[in-house]
Amino acid sequence: MQPLALNLATALWAVEVAATLAFALSGLMEASRKRLDAVGVVVVAGLAAFGGGTLRDVLLDRRPFFWVEHPHYIWGIFGLAVAAMLFMRQRHMKPTERGIVWPDALGLGLFAGSGTLIALDAALPPLVAVLMGVITASFGGVLRDIVCNEIPTAFRDHRPYAMCAFAGGWAVVAVQRAGGGETAALVLGTAVAFGLRALALHFDWRLPAWQTD
Amino acid sequence: MQPLALNLATALWAVEVAATLAFALSGLMEASRKRLDAVGVVVVAGLAAFGGGTLRDVLLDRRPFFWVEHPHYIWGIFGLAVAAMLFMRQRHMKPTERGIVWPDALGLGLFAGSGTLIALDAALPPLVAVLMGVITASFGGVLRDIVCNEIPTAFRDHRPYAMCAFAGGWAVVAVQRAGGGETAALVLGTAVAFGLRALALHFDWRLPAWQTD
Amino acid sequence: MQPLALNLATALWAVEVAATLAFALSGLMEASRKRLDAVGVVVVAGLAAFGGGTLRDVLLDRRPFFWVEHPHYIWGIFGLAVAAMLFMRQRHMKPTERGIVWPDALGLGLFAGSGTLIALDAALPPLVAVLMGVITASFGGVLRDIVCNEIPTAFRDHRPYAMCAFAGGWAVVAVQRAGGGETAALVLGTAVAFGLRALALHFDWRLPAWQTD
Numbered sequence: 001m002q003p004l005a006l007n008l009a010t011a012l013w014a015v016e017v018a019a020t021l022a023f024a025l026s027g028l029m030e031a032s033r034k035r036l037d038a039v040g041v042v043v044v045a046g047l048a049a050f051g052g053g054t055l056r057d058v059l060l061d062r063r064p065f066f067w068v069e070h071p072h073y074i075w076g077i078f079g080l081a082v083a084a085m086l087f088m089r090q091r092h093m094k095p096t097e098r099g100i101v102w103p104d105a106l107g108l109g110l111f112a113g114s115g116t117l118i119a120l121d122a123a124l125p126p127l128v129a130v131l132m133g134v135i136t137a138s139f140g141g142v143l144r145d146i147v148c149n150e151i152p153t154a155f156r157d158h159r160p161y162a163m164c165a166f167a168g169g170w171a172v173v174a175v176q177r178a179g180g181g182e183t184a185a186l187v188l189g190t191a192v193a194f195g196l197r198a199l200a201l202h203f204d205w206r207l208p209a210w211q212t213d
Numbered sequence: 214m215q216p217l218a219l220n221l222a223t224a225l226w227a228v229e230v231a232a233t234l235a236f237a238l239s240g241l242m243e244a245s246r247k248r249l250d251a252v253g254v255v256v257v258a259g260l261a262a263f264g265g266g267t268l269r270d271v272l273l274d275r276r277p278f279f280w281v282e283h284p285h286y287i288w289g290i291f292g293l294a295v296a297a298m299l300f301m302r303q304r305h306m307k308p309t310e311r312g313i314v315w316p317d318a319l320g321l322g323l324f325a326g327s328g329t330l331i332a333l334d335a336a337l338p339p340l341v342a343v344l345m346g347v348i349t350a351s352f353g354g355v356l357r358d359i360v361c362n363e364i365p366t367a368f369r370d371h372r373p374y375a376m377c378a379f380a381g382g383w384a385v386v387a388v389q390r391a392g393g394g395e396t397a398a399l400v401l402g403t404a405v406a407f408g409l410r411a412l413a414l415h416f417d418w419r420l421p422a423w424q425t426d
Numbered sequence: 427m428q429p430l431a432l433n434l435a436t437a438l439w440a441v442e443v444a445a446t447l448a449f450a451l452s453g454l455m456e457a458s459r460k461r462l463d464a465v466g467v468v469v470v471a472g473l474a475a476f477g478g479g480t481l482r483d484v485l486l487d488r489r490p491f492f493w494v495e496h497p498h499y500i501w502g503i504f505g506l507a508v509a510a511m512l513f514m515r516q517r518h519m520k521p522t523e524r525g526i527v528w529p530d531a532l533g534l535g536l537f538a539g540s541g542t543l544i545a546l547d548a549a550l551p552p553l554v555a556v557l558m559g560v561i562t563a564s565f566g567g568v569l570r571d572i573v574c575n576e577i578p579t580a581f582r583d584h585r586p587y588a589m590c591a592f593a594g595g596w597a598v599v600a601v602q603r604a605g606g607g608e609t610a611a612l613v614l615g616t617a618v619a620f621g622l623r624a625l626a627l628h629f630d631w632r633l634p635a636w637q638t639d
Contacts (some may be wrong), residue, residue, distance in 0.1 A: 037633045039588045040581025061276055063487055071553045127284045149577045151362045155253025160253045207250045274489055364575045368466025375465045420463045424587045
C-alpha cells in the first residue's frame with residue numbers, strides 16, 4: 001500500500017495536468033473561433049495554459065517559469081495545436097466546452113491555492129498573496145482574450161470565477177495562520193475555490209449587475 | 214507652526230491620494246461604459262490607478278510595488294468599485310469627468326516627476342529616465358484602455374498629455390544637473406507638467422494631425 | 427585590408443540598423459492607418475522596433491534593455507515619427523511596405539538567432555531558447571498590433587513568419603551542439619530563418635488552414 005502523502009501528490013499532479021489541458025483547450029477553441037493560423041493557435045493555447053502563472057512570476061520576480069522547468073509541456077501544446085487544426089470541427093465545440101468545465105474548475109481551485117502559497121512564501125502581505133492566487137488561476141484566460149481582441153470574459157460575464165479563487169486564497173491564508181501545513185492549506189484552498197465554483201455553476205449564480213438608469 | 218518640509222510632504226501625499234483616486238475613477242467610468250462585472254471593475258480601476266507605476270517597476274526590475282507596500286490602497290479600490298456599482302448612474306458620468314480633470318492633471322505632474330527621479334536614482338540615462346516618468350504618469354490609462362478593447366486614448370486623442378509628462382521629466386533632469394536636491398526636482402517637475410497640462414486644457418491645444426492627402 | 431571578423435561585425439551591425447528601421451516603419455504605417463497622434467506614433471513605432479527584445483529580457487530577467495544601453499536609438503524613433511507625420515501620405519504606403527520586406531526578413535533572421543543565443547547563454551533548455559528567439563524576432567509586431575486593437579497579424583495571416591524564426595533558432599542550437607562558435611551559430615541561424623522567409627515570400631507559401639466543416 002502506498003503512503004497517503006504519495007497518493008495525495010499523485011492526485012494533485014493529476015489535477016494539474018487535467019487543468020492545464022482544460023486551460024489549453026479553452027485557448028484552442030478561442031483560436032479556432034477567430035480562425036487563427038498555427039502560430040496563433042499555439043500562442044493562444046500556451047497563454048491560456050501558462051499565462052497566469054507566468055504573469056504571477058514576473059510580478060514576484062521569480063524564476064524559472066513552470067514551462068522553462070518543464071519544457072515537455074510546450075511540446076504537449078504543440079501536439080494539441082496540430083490535433084486541433086486537423087480534427088476540431090464546429091460540432092466539437094459544444095461537447096468540448098462541456099467537457100472542460102470540471103477540470104477547469106479544479107484548476108481554478110488548485111492554481112488559486114498554489115499561487116497564494118507561493119506568494120505567502122515570498123513574504124507578501126495576505127491580501128496581495130490572495131490576489132497572486134487569483135492572477136495565477138484566472139489571468140491566463142485574460143491574456144488569451146486580450147490577444148484575441150476581446151474584453152476578457154472574466155471581466156464581463158457576471159459569473160463568479162475569479163471570486164471563487166479569491167475565497168480559496170483566503171482559505172489558504174486562514175489555514176497557515178491557524179498553524180496548518182502547506183499541504184493542508186493547498187488542499188483546503190483548492191476545495192473552497194472548487195466548491196464555490198461548483199455551486200456557482202450548479203445554481204447559475206450571477207454577480208450583481210450595474211444599476212440601470 | 215509646522216516646519217515647511219513637513220507641510221510639503223503632507224501636500225505631496227494629499228496630491229498622491231487625490232490623483233490615485235482620480236485615476237481609479239477614470240477606470241471605474243470606463244468599466245461602467247463597458248458594463249463590466251465586479252471583477253472587471255476592480256481590475257480596470259486598479260490598472261488605471263497602479264498600472265503605470267507597476268509597469269515602470271517591472272521595467273526597472275524594482276520591488277516591492279507600491280500596492281504591495283500599501284495593500285490598504287487595494288481595499289480602497291474594492292470599496293470604490295462597490296460604491297460605483299451601487300450608486301454610479303449615467304447622469305453621474307459628466308460631472309465625474311469634470312471633477313477629476315484637475316486631480317488627474319496634478320497626478321500627471323507628480324507621477325511624471327517621481328517616476329523620473331526613481332529612474333535617475335537607478336542610474337538610467339536622462340532620456341530613459343524621462344520616459345519612465347511618462348510611463349508612470351500615463352500608462353495606467355493605456356493598460357486600462359487595452360483591457361477594455363480600445364486603442365488607448367493617450368495615443369489617439371491629439372491632446373497633450375504624455376507630452377506634458379515628458380516636459381516635466383526634463384525639468385527634473387535639469388534641476389538635478391544644476392545641483393538641486395530631489396525635493397526641488399520633484400516640485401519643479403510636477404509644476405512644469407501640471408502647468409503645461411493646465412495650459413493645454415485651458416487653450417484646448419491639439420497635437421499636430423496627420424497630413425491628409 | 428580589414429580582417430574578416432571586423433567586416434562581419436560591420437555587416438551584422440548594418441543588418442541590425444536596417445532591420446530596426448524596417449520594424450519601426452511597420453509601426454509607423456500601422457499608426458498612420460489608425461490616425462494615431464504623435465505620442466501613439468512614437469509608442470507604436472518603438473514597440474514594433476524594440477518590443478520583442480524587451481519582452482524577451484523581461485522574461486529572462488535581463489537588464490539593461492537594448493534601448494537603455496543605446497538611447498540614441500530612441501531619438502531616432504522620435505525623428506522618424508516627426509518625419510512620418512510631416513511627409514507620409516497614403517500613396518507612400520505601398521512602396522514603403524514593399525521596401526521593408528527584405529530588411530524585415532533579415533531582421534527576422536538576425537533577431538531569431540541573437541535571441542536564441544542570449545537564452546542559451548542564460549542556460550535555458552533548447553526549446554525555450556528557440557522560443558525566446560521567436561519572441562525577439564516577432565513579438566514587437568505582436569505588441570504593435572495589440573496596442574492598435576487588432577488580432578496580431580503574426581497569429582492570423584497564415585504566412586510563415588514566426589515559423590522561419592523557429593527554424594533559425596534550431597539551427598543556432600545545432601551549431602552550438604556541434605561545437606561551433608557563437609558567430610557561426612548566429613550567422614547560420616540568421617541564414618536559415620532569412621532563407622526560409624525568402625522562400626516563403628517568393629513561393630507565396632501558406633500555413634495549413636482550419637478544416638472547414
